[in-house]
Every structure is written in structure tokens, then in C-alpha cells.
Amino acid sequence: MSPEHLSPLDLAFWRIESAAHPMHLGALAVLSADGPDAAARAAALLAERCAGLPGLRRRIHDVLLPVGAAAWSPDPDFDPARHVFLTAAAAAASAAARTGASAAADTAAAGAAAADAAAAAAGAAAAAGVDAAARAGAVADDAGVGAGAGAARTGAGAAARAGVGAAARAGAVADGGAGAAGAVDPRAAAGPLMARPLDRTRPPWEAHVLAGPGPDSFSVLFKFHHALADGLGALALAAGLFDRQPPFAPGPAVRGPARPVPAPRGPGAALRRLPGVFASRVHDLGQALEIGAAVARAGLPLGVPDALVAAEPGPGAGAGSRSVAGLALDLDEVNLIRKAAGGTVNDVLIALVAGALRRWLAERGDPLPRGAGPRALIPVSRRRPGAAPGAGNRLSGYLLRLPLAEDDPLRRLYAVRAGMDRNKEAGPARGAGAVALLADHVHPLGHRLGGPLVAHAARLLYDILVTSVPLPGLTFTLGGSTVREVYPLAPLARGQSLAIAVSTYKGTVHYGLVADAAAVPDLAALAGALRAELDAFVREVS
Incomplete structure (x- = not known):
């Protein structure tokens, strides 16, 4: 089978790239979290689905003929883990949410146990007399409050520790500012990721699952090299990673109603x-x-x-x-x-x-x-x-x-x-x-x-x-x-x-x-x- 060569415009985008000026498009999506582990589940789904999309498994390589050309070929070593990333901040936020939910469940269970203890004490008090009932009820109340408060403190402490860890680890990924409940502003986190070029030896795209602007959200940053797709093409590729939708068709262009191209004039x-x-x-x-x-x-x-x-980078400059x-x-x-x-x-x-x-x-x-x-x-x-x-x-x-x-x-x-x-x-x-x-x-x-x-x-x-x-x-x-x-x-x-x-x-x-x-x-x-x-x-x- 003959190789599929890059079109002239795709090849131009591939060749003009430098470390200081990467040529990838991006899209930052902010999602409402459907459950405490939504970010981790989203990363797992992206990794699973990208393996089934041929357009995301292809890499670019140089060819002998025509001289200077490049072509697409399947990546024999394709690994979703090299393209889908769950940032530390998002992972910690999911862990904190799961810990908080677990703590809440423990609190409810402790409260129920305390109520059972109170009921048992009340039954015993009925046989032992009014004074005994009062004393048993007081003990049961103290036990219930103590158990509930202890469980709440445990959950809050774990959530706080997870949030602090997320904020600390997020600094290694992005210069994002901390938001409510330790969340990282996804737009701030996206900046350093947009500055980093894609690996040109692999299929030229990435997806980064980031913490959201609040505890009830998370974000996904998609990066597609311009040689892979233009804006509409990148959108279609990303749509294949989301939950099943009707066949993709672009919406009306915001530039207004299309006009017929005028007939050519002149010589x-x-x-x-x-x-x-x-x-x-x-x-x-x-x-x-x-x-x-x-x-x-x-x-x-x-x-x-x-x-x-912007100032011109010097010779051999790294990522901007x-x-x-x-x-x-x-x-x-x-x-x-x-x-x-x-x-x-x-x-x-x-x-x-x-x-x-x-x-x-x-x-x-x-x-x-x-x-x-x-x-x-x-x-x-x-x-x-x-x-x-x-x-x-x-x-x-x-x-x-x-x-x-x-x-x-x-x-x-x-x-x-x-x-x-x-x-x-x-x-x-x-x-x-x-x-x-x-x-x-x-x-x-x-x-x-x-x-x-x-x-x-x-x-x-x-x-x-x-x-x-x-x-x-x-x-x-x-x-x-x-x-x-x-x-x-x-x-x-x-x-x-x-x-x-x-x-x-x-x-x-x-x-x-x-x-x-x-x-x-x-x-x-x-x-x-x-x-x-x-x-x-x-x-x-x-």
C-alpha cells in the first residue's frame, strides 16, 4: 500500500514548527463532575477510546520520495498512556472527593450505631428505673456525638491533606492559581502545557485531564497538531472521544451566511x-x-x-x-x-x-x-x-x-x-x-x-x-x-x-x-x- 502523504498545507504546518513556537491547536473543556471520581474515570475513558480511533493512532514520518515529503503511518508502539494524562491536581481532587464521600458515609453509619445504642439503653432503663434510664441515655448521647464528630474530623482531615497534596503537586504541572477548595484554575494550568511541543515521534496529539475551577468540576485540555487537523477536523477527532453522539456535523459558521464565490474575472x-x-x-x-x-x-x-x-527567540531556544x-x-x-x-x-x-x-x-x-x-x-x-x-x-x-x-x-x-x-x-x-x-x-x-x-x-x-x-x-x-x-x-x-x-x-x-x-x-x-x-x-x- 502506498503511503498517505501529507498535503502541502499540512506539510507546511509540520515544517514551520520550532521548540519555541509549537504548531498545535488546543481546546479547553470544562465539565460538570458526575460523581467524586469523575476526572479519573474521564481519563480512563479517553485512554480506552483513543485506541479505537485510527486517526489518533497515526504518526508522521519522513519519506525518501518525493524528496522533502512526509507521510502518515500507524504507530506500531501506540500506547494511550503516552497521550492521555491525569494531572496530579485532578487525581488528588478525585481522591479528596472520594475520601469526603467515604467520611460522610462513615458519619452516617456511626450516627445509626449511636441511635441503636440509645434505643438499647432506653430499653434497659425501662427495667432498671427512671434514674438508670437517664444515665444510659446520657452515655448513649455522648457516644453518638463523639462517634459522629470523630468520623467527620477524620474525613475532613483526609480531604484537607489530599487538597494540600494536590495543590503542591499541581505546581509541577502548571503555574495554576489555587481556587476554591484547592482547585486549580484550568486556564492557568493550560498555559505551560500549550507551550510544550508535542512529541514528533508519536501520533501528534495529547489530552490532559486537569482539576476544575471548583470541587464539582474538572477540565480536559486537548492538543492536536495543525498538521493533523484544522479547527473543524480537530473538533471531529475530539468528538470521537466523548460519549456517543449523532454523526458529527459542524454547526453554522459564526461568520454568517455563506455567499457564493464570484465567477472569476479578467484574463x-x-x-x-x-x-x-x-x-x-x-x-x-x-x-x-x-x-x-x-x-x-x-x-x-x-x-x-x-x-x-513578541521578542524573537535566540538560536537553539527551547520551549517558550x-x-x-x-x-x-x-x-x-x-x-x-x-x-x-x-x-x-x-x-x-x-x-x-x-x-x-x-x-x-x-x-x-x-x-x-x-x-x-x-x-x-x-x-x-x-x-x-x-x-x-x-x-x-x-x-x-x-x-x-x-x-x-x-x-x-x-x-x-x-x-x-x-x-x-x-x-x-x-x-x-x-x-x-x-x-x-x-x-x-x-x-x-x-x-x-x-x-x-x-x-x-x-x-x-x-x-x-x-x-x-x-x-x-x-x-x-x-x-x-x-x-x-x-x-x-x-x-x-x-x-x-x-x-x-x-x-x-x-x-x-x-x-x-x-x-x-x-x-x-x-x-x-x-x-x-x-x-x-x-x-x-x-x-x-x-
Whole structure:
């Protein structure tokens, strides 16, 4: 059987990766715990189910021909324990919950025994006289209270010791802050894990079961290499690990109703009618030249806020540092803005990002950019509407200037809407944002040799990534525990300090923020600025 080679775009994502800039996508799911040992059971289920999914058992390896290419092959040594991890904090939280439940049961049993003792003493007292009854009852009461209190103290002590151990051991896994009842903030725990590259000798994915934000929850961080799947493909792979669902179909894209791609115009239309390979070659060359010209017209990274720029790592630098933040917003409030001001849900979500960046920069005391604003890359799926997402990447993109210089939220939204309308009219195969399509015109050896150069060029192409992942209208569960929040996490390009991803799940918009921790030490403040921006926008249109 001939090997399944990586597509040109998949190969590009594989080759541009470095230790300081790993190229994996992430998704942080927060679940309501269905029982005291829910986190441990979830980890066991993930390990069991991943073994049955062929897409998660394949690794990437170099091939001799074509020179520079890579291919997929089954991992003969596949071991779920190398991909599914139950962090110490989550394990200790489960143990503490089990200990607490056991202590409660012991307390109830002790109380019942005390009641039986009281009843027996009362019976004896009836024969011995009133004074004896009183004395027996007092003894029985003391015994019952003492037994119940002792059991409670035992359970509380064990739970406290487990919680302290969890907090101490969690420090080895993540720099998470302690929450209620010793829980670790999963978003803080996800940062160091997102900074750590996947093992390139194994199937390129991981799942980390983390402690939740409270004692009644836990979290799962999924990591999928971009060569394995784009956002929709990664979602489909993750869905295979959850409890059985109807066949996966992506939900409606938050960028709004699909528009037909306009018919090609100009000389290229006539060339496409030429026969055979010659027509294909001419078309490919014309598309590459057109995208290249659009990139040149989009301009250089001038006037980009310093907060959006990260220092370049030195030669041979190891893993970088990452911080993660998340914010959940009410979709009804977003729709209120959309209905009042026009545009699509995606237009509103991007305008909120622009307003939040402006607000965040002002709070930091940074100068606000003048002119057109930083260039945001907005990835666009090239999959057909309704098609089931498969492995690999089917992506293009739009390039959009974020109007940070505009102080009026409605005018910011109008500027975003106008820019997105221009992009949609041109279509995802044209324009400066379609640089991903150029990967199709590069020989595999070019990807292998030129990967580092392409990684260095990211800042020449765009300044910040803002991507959306449409989720299906389903409620996901894992071992009976319900997924209540989903924060998508995007990879961080070289030289850039911030990437923003957004998804909509169960009537809630979830923003996932990933930052270079050294360049953006105040990522939580940006999440707060998003919340403040939505509140201000709602007041503006109400």
C-alpha cells in the first residue's frame, strides 16, 4: 500500500514548527463532575477510546520520495498512556472527593450505631428505673456525638491533606492559581502545557485531564497538531472521544451566511478554459502572483502596537512561555448588537476584539495606533457546507485591518463589516489572507528547507490571528459528565504575542486567548476588556 502523504498545507504546518513556537491547536473543556471520581474515570475513558480511533493512532514520518515529503503511518508502539494524562491536581481532587464521600458515609453509619445504642439503653432503663434510664441515655448521647464528630474530623482531615497534596503537586504541572477548595484554575494550568511541543515521534496529539475551577468540576485540555487537523477536523477527532453522539456535523459558521464565490474575472478566466495541464499550471501561477500582489498591497507591519509583538527567540531556544485566558459571553447580548447595528455575528465578535484591544492598550498606558490598524488574519474553511470534517487542513483566510483608532463602537463595527464584505466578495481564493493556498505551489523539498524562513515571515503577513470554530448544536458528555464550557486555543506565530480564538457552545460565546507570557503578562486584563467592551456596546444599542 502506498503511503498517505501529507498535503502541502499540512506539510507546511509540520515544517514551520520550532521548540519555541509549537504548531498545535488546543481546546479547553470544562465539565460538570458526575460523581467524586469523575476526572479519573474521564481519563480512563479517553485512554480506552483513543485506541479505537485510527486517526489518533497515526504518526508522521519522513519519506525518501518525493524528496522533502512526509507521510502518515500507524504507530506500531501506540500506547494511550503516552497521550492521555491525569494531572496530579485532578487525581488528588478525585481522591479528596472520594475520601469526603467515604467520611460522610462513615458519619452516617456511626450516627445509626449511636441511635441503636440509645434505643438499647432506653430499653434497659425501662427495667432498671427512671434514674438508670437517664444515665444510659446520657452515655448513649455522648457516644453518638463523639462517634459522629470523630468520623467527620477524620474525613475532613483526609480531604484537607489530599487538597494540600494536590495543590503542591499541581505546581509541577502548571503555574495554576489555587481556587476554591484547592482547585486549580484550568486556564492557568493550560498555559505551560500549550507551550510544550508535542512529541514528533508519536501520533501528534495529547489530552490532559486537569482539576476544575471548583470541587464539582474538572477540565480536559486537548492538543492536536495543525498538521493533523484544522479547527473543524480537530473538533471531529475530539468528538470521537466523548460519549456517543449523532454523526458529527459542524454547526453554522459564526461568520454568517455563506455567499457564493464570484465567477472569476479578467484574463485568468479565459486561461482556465485552456486544455489540460497547461491550463492548470497557468492558473496556479496566476493565483500565486495575484495573492503575492495582494500581500504587497496589504502593507508592511507598520504602526503595530508594541503589545502585539513578541521578542524573537535566540538560536537553539527551547520551549517558550505561554499564558491562557478565557471569557464566556452571552450569545443573546451579541445577537442584540447584531440586530440593532447590522452585520453578522462574526462581524460583532471581531469588532468586540478590536474594541477590547483599544481599551486594553489604553489601560496599559500604551499609545493607541493611528491609521488603518493592525492586520488580523481571519482563517476561512474551504470545506463544502454540510461536509463532514476530515483529517488535514482545508483553509484559506481573509486579512482585515482592525480599526483600533476608531473610538466609537458602532463605527468600529461598520468598519469591520465593510472590510469583511470586501473579503467575502473577493472570495477565499484571492487576497492577502489567502497565503495558505501558496503552500500548494511549493515542492515538498521547499517546505523542508524553507520552513524556518516561512516561520520568520509570519510578521510580514499579519499581526494577530483571530479565528472562529463553529461547534455543532449538541451537548457533549464524557462518562456522564456534561461539557459546560469550551475555549478554543490557537497556536502563536513567531514574533507575535497574541492569538484569539472564539467558539459558540450552548448559547454562550467562548473566547480563548493565548499569549506569549513574557510579552503579555496581563492577559487577564484583556479578557476583562472584552467583557467591558460588550457591556458598553449593549448600552450603546439599548
